[in-house]
Amino acid sequence: MIWAVIFDMGGVLVHMHASNALLAAYDALLGLEPGSLRMRLYSGPAWEAVSKGEIALEDYWREVGEPFEASLPPEFLGYRDNFFRATLDLATVRLAWRLRSRHPIGLLSNATTILARDIATEPRFAGLFDAVVISAIEGYRKPEPEAFLIAAQRLNLPPDACVLIDDKERNTEAARAVGMHAVRYEHALQAEWALRAMGVRVD
Template sequence: MLKNIIFDFGNVIMNYDPNEILNHYQLTPEEHQLLLKNIFQSKEWLEIDAGKITEDEATEIFLSRVPQKLQHKVKQIMTTWPGNVDFYEPVFHYISDLRKDGYHIYGLSNTGMRFANFVKDSEMGDYFDGYVFSAQEKLVKPDPRIYQVLLSRYFLKPEECLFIDDLSANTRAAQEVGMDAFTFKIDKLGDLEDYIAEK
């Protein structure tokens, strides 16, 4: 019996698109591409998610790679980018409905602690019964151990869980630890609603 529904964040409850994030920062096309490459497409960005370095440590590395005139933009982006993500309102409405129907809602995301704390400190936190964030655990999906962290921390039975992610590698990993899983895109919200309704 399905009792717990676990959501990834990027491209499931929000549109994670670095190009769209950078559009908030008054950059020339050249500056945009330079910061896209040196921040969001860098190996350090992945290391933030993995908990290997902090956002502050990464910022110092990024600052060393850009012209001095762009350094204030790097600092601004690194401290404010979570607030410049577009969240999918229909998904949050659906999560509210699921909670009213008695389901427990959890988050499981590959992300650094700056975004994790933004979520926990905002009204979004009211939608979730608990979270696991990769940087905090120093584990990233699809490592099966991060799913086990969620299950053990919140005393969940895998056969009572549905995991929703936009990447098939991550949903396959959830299935391998015994969860049901659904590979999601925003245009599949209706399919997800039908899938859960049949449970």
């Protein structure tokens, strides 16, 4: 039986299309191929290191942003510092709150330490999560099995009593490999019906 629901952040509770559009505009401004900034920011050794807590956030921004810093407008700092607050997927946040009345709710995210600050200061998340697992704090990233096991442990449940909602297939497959249930997220309504099909009570 599934007792707890674990949400991913980026691409689930936070939607990515506004972020992608903004980064595409910065690509055009800098004369880069579409997707260049997103690739530089969110893949590669620097991103993996900062999201596992191996380098400081300041060092990460220095490494990925320094070549473009003089050409980027001051507004880029607003994207960098407030991306999370600006792009909440409110339908999915509402789904999490509906589930909260019957199930423990967890968060499992590959993210930097700044996510902990953002969760603490976002009123729509106040009291939502029973467990928060952030890769930069724990030292493990999805799809490493340890990340899923830590999330289940923080909820005081075995993996097979938890379901992960994540937008990346590699993460849902890895969750299933450790015994966890998983839903490949597309949008809030699809996730809700997938949970109902698993016997999870939503309301």
